Amino acid sequence: MAGFDKVVSSYEEAMAGLEDGMTVISGGFGLCGIAENLISEIKRKGTKELTFVSNNCGVDDFGLGVLLPNRQIKKIVASYVGENAEFERQMMSGELEVELTPQGTLAEKMRAGGAGIPAFFTATGYGTPVAEGKEEREINGRMYILEPAITGDFAIVKAWKADRYGNLVFRKTARNFNPLAATAGKITVVEVEEIVEPGELDPDHIHTPGIYVNRVILGTFEKRIEQRTVRPAQS
Amino acid sequence: MALSREQLAQRVAQELQDGYYVNLGIGIPTLVANYIPEGIEVMLQSENGLLGMGQFPTEDEIDADLINAGKQTVTMAKGASIFDSAESFAMIRGGHVDLTVLGAFEVDSNGNIASYMIPGKLIKGMGGAMDLVAGAENIIVTMTHASKHGVSKLLSNCTLPLTGKGCIKKVLTDLAFIEIKDGKFHLLERAPGVSIDEIIKLTQGELVIPEHVPEMKF
Numbered sequence: 016m017a018g019f020d021k022v023v024s025s026y027e028e029a030m031a032g033l034e035d036g037m038t039v040i041s042g043g044f045g046l047c048g049i050a051e052n053l054i055s056e057i058k059r060k061g062t063k064e065l066t067f068v069s070n071n072c073g074v075d076d077f078g079l080g081v082l083l084p085n086r087q088i089k090k091i092v093a094s095y096v097g098e099n100a101e102f103e104r105q106m107m108s109g110e111l112e113v114e115l116t117p118q119g120t121l122a123e124k125m126r127a128g129g130a131g132i133p134a135f136f137t138a139t140g141y142g143t144p145v146a147e148g149k150e151e152r153e154i155n156g157r158m159y160i161l162e163p164a165i166t167g168d169f170a171i172v173k174a175w176k177a178d179r180y181g182n183l184v185f186r187k188t189a190r191n192f193n194p195l196a197a198t199a200g201k202i203t204v205v206e207v208e209e210i211v212e213p214g215e216l217d218p219d220h221i222h223t224p225g226i227y228v229n230r231v232i233l234g235t236f237e238k239r240i241e242q243r244t245v246r247p248a249q250s
Numbered sequence: 251m252a253l254s255r256e257q258l259a260q261r262v263a264q265e266l267q268d269g270y271y272v273n274l275g276i277g278i279p280t281l282v283a284n285y286i287p288e289g290i291e292v293m294l295q296s297e298n299g300l301l302g303m304g305q306f307p308t309e310d311e312i313d314a315d316l317i318n319a320g321k322q323t324v325t326m327a328k329g330a331s332i333f334d335s336a337e338s339f340a341m342i343r344g345g346h347v348d349l350t351v352l353g354a355f356e357v358d359s360n361g362n363i364a365s366y367m368i369p370g371k372l373i374k375g376m377g378g379a380m381d382l383v384a385g386a387e388n389i390i391v392t393m394t395h396a397s398k399h400g401v402s403k404l405l406s407n408c409t410l411p412l413t414g415k416g417c418i419k420k421v422l423t424d425l426a427f428i429e430i431k432d433g434k435f436h437l438l439e440r441a442p443g444v445s446i447d448e449i450i451k452l453t454q455g456e457l458v459i460p461e462h463v464p465e466m467k468f
Contacts, residue, residue, distance in 0.1 A: 044298040044335070045321040047314065070335070097374035106373065115373075118297060119339030119381030126336040138384040139343065142362070142415025145380065175315075187332055188299050189315040194334045222334075238314035244322040248308040 021181040021231045022210060026056040029204050029232045033062050033169055036089075040125060040167035040200050041069035041079065042193030045241045048185070049078050050171040050206045052234045057171075058082055066090040068165050070121060070192055072102050077239050086110065092165070094118035098241070117145060120162050122195055127164035129198025129227070134163045170200025173236075174223070177207045178214070181228030182221045190222065197227045206234040251443045252424040253466075258392050260285045261422055261466055262351055265390060266292050273297065273342065273382060275352030276320045278392045282351055293327070295347055297378040299338045302330025319378065342378065343385035350386040352379060354393050354418075356408045359455035361418045361430045363391060364410035376413060383414030395423035395452050402454035404428070404435055425449050427466065434458050439466045 023029050030053060033039070039057075043049035054073075057065070058081050065088050072091055073080030082088050083101045090112035096102055105111035116124070117139045127135055136159035140146050150161040172193045175186035183205060185193055197203050210233050253261065259281035266272065266286060273295045274280050283303075286292055294303040296318040303318055304325035311325060318324045326332075341347055354365040363383055366376040383389060396402050404421065421428045426449050427439040436458045440449060442465045450457060 045317065047298070047317050047321070093375060095375035095377040113373075115375045117376050117380035118335065118378040119343055119385070122335035122339050137343065139381045141384065143380060143412040144367075145376075185334075187313065187315040187326075188296075188317055190332060190334050191299050192335045195336050240312070240314050240317075240323060241321040242317070242323065243312065244306045244324075245309050245312065246306040248310065 019180040019213070019225065021225065021228055022179050023230050023232050026052060026232065029053060029230050030056045030060060032202060033057065033060065035062055036064045037062070037168035038066040038068065040165065040170040040196045041067055042172045042191065042196040043078070044070050044188065044191035046073065046078050046239050048173050048189030048191050048193055049073070050173040050204070051236055053171040053204055053206050054079060054081060057087065058085070061085065061087070063087050064089045066092070068092040068121070068125070068167060070094050070118060072096050072099055074098050074241070075101055083111075090114065092116055092121065094121050115145070122192060124162060124165040125192065125195035125199045128166040129195065132164055134161050136161055165199060167200045168202065170196045170203040172197045172203060172205040174205050174207045176209045176211060176216065177205060177228070177231045178211050178216050178225070179231070180213045181205065181225030181231050182216055183207070183223035183228065184216060184220060185222050194223045197223045202229045203227055204230045204232070206232055208234070208236065251441065253441045255281060257468065258422060258424060260468055261427065262390055262392060263287060265349065266290055267348070270348040271295055271301065271346065272349045272351070273347050273386070275379070275382075277353050279351035279353065280320065293329070295338075295341065296324070297338050297342065297382075299333050299335055300324070300326065300330060301333070301341070302327040304330070339378070339381050342381050345385055345387055347386055348388060350382050350389045351392060352382060352389070354391045354403070354413070355410055356403050356405055357391055357393070357418050357421050357430070358405045358408045359430060359433055359435050361416045362408045363413045363418045364408040365413045367411045369411065379413050383417045389418055389420065391418055391421045393421070393423055395425040395449070400452065402452050404453045404455050406455040425452065436460070437463050439464055441466055
């Protein structure tokens with residue numbers, strides 16, 4: 016790597032520096048737009064006691080779910096954690112700490128973390144278990160709770176295209192939490208389907224500027240579909 | 251007769267107005283998309299980052315990068331836009347969505363809603379439901395009026411952990427369309443053939459019954 020060139024050539028290099036006990040912010044919604052191969056690399060490395068911040072925790076054999084059997088995840092901050100038997104077992108037995116966080120609050124926590132905003136007030140969760148232990152304040156006649164921002168030691172992101180400088184373009188709903196995760200990692204690692212030369216992406220069409228990105232790696236993806244729903248083709 | 255799932259969706263669809271941006275929750279609310287009245291244009295918001303959700307894809311159109319909040323493969327309608335999750339919830343929390351339809355386990359006469367957790371039994375998470383109920387002005391909750399065992403879900407106080415406090419004003423059940431105001435349930439309409447007595451029997455919270463309660467029309 017030289018100058019602004021963020022491209023790395025091995026997954027080992029991509030996840031270098033990840034250590035036991037670190038916090039990792041992950042993009043993706045369900046299995047859509049997840050950094051499949053970066054997750055596999057974390058599994059291979061065997062890093063433990065990790066805290067993940069991710070909307071979901073994958074399924075039993077795909078996504079973050081693959082890190083569960085070896086007990087690599089200590090805690091997860093997520094909005095929805097169904098569809099995963101091993102997850103449920105570890106959560107019920109207390110082996111895995113789960114902090115359920117409303118989806119919009121989770122996205123905003125990442126955004127705020129990446130933007131240097133330490134906390135924000137929101138009406139979401141007021142009067143619910145989410146508000147327990149949090150500061151409450153009345154603003155213009157409505158009650159709000161104070162939600163702290165989140166930053167991570169690492170962020171793992173899946174984008175469609177990157178240039179060598181780490182400018183990113185996402186594709187369809189695989190965007191989801193990825194641009195937010197990208198801003199909130201001390202080291203942001205992005206896995207992409209295509210790498211182009213700087214200048215090839217239209218600056219007006221870049222979703223995430225390269226300033227947020229530390230490493231880019233070219234991957235191949237399974238892109239597993241969680242709920243395959245179709246309508247019959249018109250005859 | 252109690253309304254079927256399809257009839258619940260049909261009745262909700264009557265509340266749609268031309269030009270509405272609508273967020274439909276998982277389950278019965280999703281079915282509302284099948285009953286959008288003719289001559290009315292609505293745009294469906296899916297909280298994973300899609301405004302202008304289209305129908306399910308044909309086998310040839312399936313795209314793993316294009317799903318809805320229920321993680322189902324979908325297509326994009328004409329004029330759709332794509333955005334990240336913070337932008338999606340800015341729309342929701344900023345009150346830009348005209349109508350939100352979602353399910354619940356319990357609703358009470360103070361407008362509280364419980365829909366995401368049954369302690370010790372079902373702990374999957376709230377997803378976007380807490381943001382939706384806190385952010386939307388116009389919410390319709392769809393659910394069955396009572397459990398299979400005849401236990402009311404329209405209560406004076408919710409018994410399950412809350413999804414939101416004081417945010418629900420309209421509930422459509424398989425028996426009745428109800429408005430919540432001044433700490434009471436107000437009966438607006440009843441399902442065809444369902445008696446007021448039956449609704450009273452299955453409503454635990456205080457229920458105000460006006461002189462005339464019309465039957466729903468389909």
